[in-house]
Amino acid sequence: MYPSSFFNAFETSAVERLLADYNLPLHIYFTARFRCNTEKFQSVLARHYPRSQICFAVKANPCIGAIRVAQAAGLGVDVVSQYELRAALKTQIPGWQIICNGNAKTNDYIDLAVKSGACIAADSESELKLIDESAGRQNRKAQVLLRIAGMPLAGLTSADQSTASEWTKFGIPASQISSIFDRVRAMRNIEILGLSAHIGTQICRPAGYEHLLEHLLAQLSDLIKNGMNLRVLDIGGGYPLNYLSEAEWTRFKSRLRLQLAGRLPTAEWVTWNGLPMGYEHLKNPQIEETSDWLGKAYWSPQPGAAILEHILTYVLSDGTMVKERLKQLGEPLLIVEPGRALIGSTGITLARAIGVKEVLGCPVVILDLGVVNHGTVLISPDIYPVEVYPPKPNDAAIEAFIAGRLCFTGDMLSKVKIPLNRLPARGEVVILHQTGAYCADHFASNSCGFPRPAKIAIDEHNAIEIWRKAETFEDVFN
Numbered sequence: 001m002y003p004s005s006f007f008n009a010f011e012t013s014a015v016e017r018l019l020a021d022y023n024l025p026l027h028i029y030f031t032a033r034f035r036c037n038t039e040k041f042q043s044v045l046a047r048h049y050p051r052s053q054i055c056f057a058v059k060a061n062p063c064i065g066a067i068r069v070a071q072a073a074g075l076g077v078d079v080v081s082q083y084e085l086r087a088a089l090k091t092q093i094p095g096w097q098i099i100c101n102g103n104a105k106t107n108d109y110i111d112l113a114v115k116s117g118a119c120i121a122a123d124s125e126s127e128l129k130l131i132d133e134s135a136g137r138q139n140r141k142a143q144v145l146l147r148i149a150g151m152p153l154a155g156l157t158s159a160d161q162s163t164a165s166e167w168t169k170f171g172i173p174a175s176q177i178s179s180i181f182d183r184v185r186a187m188r189n190i191e192i193l194g195l196s197a198h199i200g201t202q203i204c205r206p207a208g209y210e211h212l213l214e215h216l217l218a219q220l221s222d223l224i225k226n227g228m229n230l231r232v233l234d235i236g237g238g239y240p241l242n243y244l245s246e247a248e249w250t251r252f253k254s255r256l257r258l259q260l261a262g263r264l265p266t267a268e269w270v271t272w273n274g275l276p277m278g279y280e281h282l283k284n285p286q287i288e289e290t291s292d293w294l295g296k297a298y299w300s301p302q303p304g305a306a307i308l309e310h311i312l313t314y315v316l317s318d319g320t321m322v323k324e325r326l327k328q329l330g331e332p333l334l335i336v337e338p339g340r341a342l343i344g345s346t347g348i349t350l351a352r353a354i355g356v357k358e359v360l361g362c363p364v365v366i367l368d369l370g371v372v373n374h375g376t377v378l379i380s381p382d383i384y385p386v387e388v389y390p391p392k393p394n395d396a397a398i399e400a401f402i403a404g405r406l407c408f409t410g411d412m413l414s415k416v417k418i419p420l421n422r423l424p425a426r427g428e429v430v431i432l433h434q435t436g437a438y439c440a441d442h443f444a445s446n447s448c449g450f451p452r453p454a455k456i457a458i459d460e461h462n463a464i465e466i467w468r469k470a471e472t473f474e475d476v477f478n
């Protein structure tokens with residue numbers, strides 16, 4: 001987790017420049033990394049299944065700047081709201097390269113999706129009716145995918161981010177799909193192009209995608225046999241980013257097990273308030289001592305595009321490789337919707353240290369940044385690499401929890417004790433790495449009267465683009 005390895009000389013000099021010109025906290029995105037991440041996905045698809053389309057999940061960093069970078073790399077987009085759709089259209093992404101997701105689509109969102117020729121991932125039967133009516137009013141044919149859920153896919157990521165298992169508000173239960181098809185035939189203004197699913201985010205275990213593909217391809221095959229002309233399969237996002245090295249992840253897990261077994265003094269605990277994280281299930285005596293981590297993980301043997309390659313070359317239970325099976329099914333257009341894996345590693349967040357305290361023998365670094373500007377810690381305790389900047393020759397590594405500035409105890413930027421190169425002095429700059437996805441916006445608010453920080457992008461030619469201005473007193477209080 002020693003972060004200097006995350007940084008190259010160009011990025012270091014860019015940070016120096018930005019520190020001179022901008023107030024902290026500040027979110028910075030290195031756009032060259034986006035292209036590099038995208039090329040890995042493009043290369044996997046070119047080798048294994050060229051009939052494909054990558055749609056960047058805008059929710060990972062919802063702003064025009066990020067959409068523009070995705071468009072320049074030749075991507076379409078996945079959007080989940082009327083405004084995300086408007087931003088995509090404003091950036092000249094053509095309708096056929098846009099997937100409209102969301103479980104609570106408003107009439108305005110549906111109308112615009114139909115009007116722009118975007119492909120709508122329908123979330124329920126009642127929504128299909130609304131889409132049909134909207135298309136009828138506009139004298140158009142709506143392009144639709146049926147979003148499937150209700151599959152045995154729990155435990156792959158945090159329960160709150162698991163989106164295709166039985167307990168989810170998203171999609172249509174797989175068991176209802178064929179009966180819905182019978183009724184959809186009567187809807188004259190809808191064209192069902194195929195199926196879609198999205199199983200969650202930061203899916204570190206390839207088994208999740210293996211189960212998904214077994215289900216989706218069996219379903220697609222049955223529907224095609226029953227005469228449906230289906231030619232699109234959207235397998236969603238979720239491709240993981242490695243926040244730690246394998247050694248760090250393994251070491252963290254083994255220390256957490258010692259902690260949970262009561263074999264570490266509190267000062268050596270590795271999680272805040274004794275959180276069991278992915279070992280919560282070990283409290284159940286029926287589960288074997290040896291059973292491994294469940295839920296959201298922070299290292300994957302196959303991060304990003306590597307897991308997509310695994311999916312396409314996975315051998316299904318009938319002995320056919322996924323990519324071959326797709327060809328047998330008439331070579332449908334394969335859509336993937338990565339967010340985190342494309343933009344997560346492009347971002348860093350800079351904040352000033354306010355101070356350091358000790359809680360129950362553990363060092364706690366306090367930053368002038370809140371959990372509403374960082375990560376998805378409110379959903380599950382994320383792990384991000386952190387360093388005190390600039391590194392100094394006499395740095396001595398030390399582990400600490402990281403606390404935020406908001407008025408509730410849960411405002412911990414890291415509920416995992418993470419290594420720092422040193423404890424920061426008040427006013428020193430602290431860099432949180434890998435913050436490009438979900439951090440700046442997912443929970444952004446003016447909690448406690450703090451303004452939302454700026455988002456700045458910097459390209460390989462050193463050109464700076466402001467993706468979002470920092471809010472002012474007037475923005476927050478007028």
Ligand SMILES: Cc1ncc(COP(=O)(O)O)c(C=O)c1O
Nearest residue numbers: 057198201237238337338339340
């Ligand atoms: C429908 C859909 N597609 C794609 C994504 C992107 O997921 P990730 O950023 O994990 O790739 C999400 C995220 O929640 C989503 O809801």
